[in-house]
Amino acid sequence: MRRLIDELSAEVAHAIVQLPDGSHAPLTMHEVMADRFVRLMRLDSAPDAHTAAALRAMEIQAQALFKATKVEGIYDRDPARHEDAQMFTQLSYDRFLVDRIGVMDSTAVTLCRENKLPIRVFKLTTRGNILRVCKGENIGTVVEA
Secondary structure (H helix, E strand, C coil), X not given: CXXXXXXXXXXXXXXXXXXXXXXXXXXXXXXXXXXXXXXCCCCCCCHHHHHXXXXXXXXXXXXXXXXXXXXXXXXXXXXXXXCCCCEECEEEHHHHHHCCCCCCCHHHHHHHHHCCCCEEEEECCCCCHHHHHHCCCCCCEEEEC
């Protein structure tokens, strides 16, 4: 786990992001952990962590909420159990809530919907994905209106 954190730290240290005021700045691991942007990594997956992340994203007027997972994005069924599972590249908040997608809790998704904050779900362990998502590349699944 420590090796993964070190690799991700190096990757995040090279990311450039647009801050809520429109300026651009390098995103360092320190800034991520201090919540200057949006916390990109959490080592726990407690449901209330999603709501806390959504609330914090609203507070700092973030442009998006990133959810890093073990799989490439959101699927129509569990890809670990179903080889023919299909990944969504885009999903509406309403569909997410109606289908009871288990990636995040419904309170967090409802907060994001009410505040028009897109959610980007992507695979954490693919090298370069944090940088890609910070640059706005279309990876994983985006949840929006």
